[in-house]
Amino acid sequence: MRDQDKTKEQLVNDLDDARQRAAKLRREREDLNAFTYTVAHDLKRPLSLILGFSDLLMEEYATISREELRKELQFVIQAGRRMNSVIDEMMLLVHVRDREGLKITSLDMGDVVSEALDRLAYIVKRRQAEIVAPDQWPEALGYAPWIEEVWFAYISETLRLGIRPLRIMLGATEQADRNARFWVRVDERNLTTDQRTRVSQVCDSFKPDLVQRIMEKLGGQLGVAQREGRCSELYFTLPSGRNFD
Template identity: 40%
Template sequence: MVELRRLNSHLQARNEELEAFAHTVAHQLKNSSSLVTMFGYILKEYVPLPEAMQLYLDGIIQSSRKMNNIINELQLLAGLRKGAIKLNPLNMGEIVAEARQRLIYNIEERQAQIIVPDEWPAAWGYGPWVEEIWVNYIGNAIKYGGEPPRVELGATIQSAEFVRFWVRDNGPGLLPEKQDQIFKPFIRYNQIKLEGYGLGLSIVQHIVTKLGGQVGVESQGLPGQGSIFMFTLPYELEEP
């Protein structure tokens, strides 16, 4: 028994060392990729380049953004393994605004129309994680939306205990037989247009489960009718 405790303690210490090392490496990689993206946009905006060079520059920017997204997803996935977090009342308007700001280049590039409600129901959660949910859902709606994408956000009080938040797109939709697979790691529901490595929706499911809610998708798989991706969070009843 003493030997087992010693081995467990040693293993825990090594795991903590590995987590600290991974965090440091991820931070350095993220800083480097962010600089590449920033300088790429500066060149694109202020330096006249031949058309062929512009294509190469666009490829550099796109790849650095993809790298940054992968690092963010892996960091978030690692963070979800840690202990329970405290739920707080959410200012959903501010959280959605931050998510939209992070996607500003995607929105402008696709000329996407983003529709948000004037007011949001009160709910409980953890702000940084909920922001990641919106970034994933809105980002996917832009990628797979129509031409141009039309992305509508909303919320419905589902019961006395939960609020259902949702994102509706105008893309090709998702066939019923694919819907059960979409939240699994590394599953891509559009092999042609998807950027990334299929971690996003899996992370969303982990986050929502950790916050006490559920995820889901509704779609008839018909072109133009799109899909509705949703998640639930605990409902905060207003004080009388």
């Protein structure tokens, strides 16, 4: 009788393990499907731009002016850089699926932000944008390469507004729950009504799949803040370094 009870217990344990493995495989399959769709979607637009401008140059090369040629090539280069950025993001997304062995440390957020801004320097110049960041940042825990991608995604999304000139403000606040909140805002003081409407639409258009996965792995959150019913900032939170003993 005792042996039968042990056998039943073992069967129950085996069934639980099987269910857990099946659920894990199902989640991984869903992640893979989402990953495949994201790759195809994000690469299609810049690739179409490269092909389109290349065809145009082939057809009009003999008659196009040097200035027009330079402008067309700049579009091709910009699209190529976007493709390279997408590929980097996708490679990082694969890495984000597994946190095992990940070393969480106190971040030097100033350095992390600087790395993201270096990658965006070309676009910032093209969009006639000004980026304002504080000299001091609150302590926070995380993994620097991933948080660099978060800043890159947030600032890139804001730059896509196409407003010129554009003043983007970066900052952080220490919250009552002892988490640090990092944010990106647009200085709206000199914007037209139409431009302010475009800023408010960022909250609806921003689909940060990569950022969502990163925050889940690092124990943080992401979101949008609204003021008077309008989008006022994109933000993410991280555990404060002061919680880490």
